[in-house]
Amino acid sequence: MLGVVVRDVTVCVRGLAEPVIDLPSLSIAAGEKVAVTGPSGAGKTTLINVLTGLERPSKGQVLWSGTDIARLSEAQRDAWRARHVGIVFQDFHLFSGLSVRDNVLLPQQLRSFRLPPGSRERAESLLRRVGIERHDQRVETLSRGEMQRVAIARALQQEPGILVADEPTASLDTESAKGVISLLIDLSASLGTTLIVVTHDGNLAQAMDRTICLDRGRLVMPAARAA
Numbered sequence: 001m002l003g004v005v006v007r008d009v010t011v012c013v014r015g016l017a018e019p020v021i022d023l024p025s026l027s028i029a030a031g032e033k034v035a036v037t038g039p040s041g042a043g044k045t046t047l048i049n050v051l052t053g054l055e056r057p058s059k060g061q062v063l064w065s066g067t068d069i070a071r072l073s074e075a076q077r078d079a080w081r082a083r084h085v086g087i088v089f090q091d092f093h094l095f096s097g098l099s100v101r102d103n104v105l106l107p108q109q110l111r112s113f114r115l116p117p118g119s120r121e122r123a124e125s126l127l128r129r130v131g132i133e134r135h136d137q138r139v140e141t142l143s144r145g146e147m148q149r150v151a152i153a154r155a156l157q158q159e160p161g162i163l164v165a166d167e168p169t170a171s172l173d174t175e176s177a178k179g180v181i182s183l184l185i186d187l188s189a190s191l192g193t194t195l196i197v198v199t200h201d202g203n204l205a206q207a208m209d210r211t212i213c214l215d216r217g218r219l220v221m222p223a224a225r226a227a
């Protein structure tokens with residue numbers, strides 16, 4: 001299980017006087033479920049990029065169970081991320097022309113060249129857990145809700161310590177969104193995964209242990225939860 005401590009992190013971009021992110025301190029415990037919310041442009045994606053090593057902060061530390069990923073080179077961060085992080089992208093990033101099963105296996109195949117024993121069985125078991133039974137179906141013929149569930153299965157295939165999902169319910173109807181919320185929670189709990197979701201969905205935020213709210217790159221108090 002992996003938790004993170006962020007210390008004195010800023011992200012500055014050329015042409016902007018104010019940092020895009022300015023976080024004196026932030027901790028997420030191993031196994032915790034956290035929602036990241038805030039208005040458009042608040043820095044949510046930048047925060048996720050920094051936490052997953054997709055982007056290096058201008059200064060500060062990002063310590064995942066002791067490893068400061070902000071000090072790693074891009075290649076080292078890529079390797080660290082492949083080992084520890086599953087990402088569910090908002091637009092899924094599934095590969096048309098490939099089957100559901102091959103989409104789940106592809107990142108592992110790219111990483112290890114030869115699939116480790118049991119990979120196929122694990123992919124099929126995860127797909128069944130997310131409610132997808134037709135594993136030979138070409139991925140582009142799925143509904144959006146089904147694509148979302150395949151993307152979740154793929155993110156969990158390599159048993160990551162950290163699962164990050166960007167707006168996982170944004171394109172779904174209420175019923176499918178409910179299903180995805182309980183899936184994310186059940187799967188991350190059973191695998192001991194730290195779960196970080198970027199969301200505007202109040203139902204999803206309420207299902208997390210805690211909400212981190214950003215405004216103009218800084219942490220602010222989240223709006224009080226409805227009773």
Ligand SMILES: Nc1ncnc2c1ncn2[C@@H]1O[C@H](COP(=O)(O)OP(=O)(O)OP(=O)(O)O)[C@@H](O)[C@H]1O
Pocket residue numbers: 013014016020038039040041042043044045046047
């Ligand atoms: N490379 C960059 N160059 C210039 N501005 C940038 C760069 N990266 C981020 N920004 C700015 O930083 C701010 C935060 O961007 P970010 O994408 O993190 O926000 P967000 O909260 O995820 O927004 P949204 O909800 O609209 O996706 C925005 O004003 C954005 O324009």
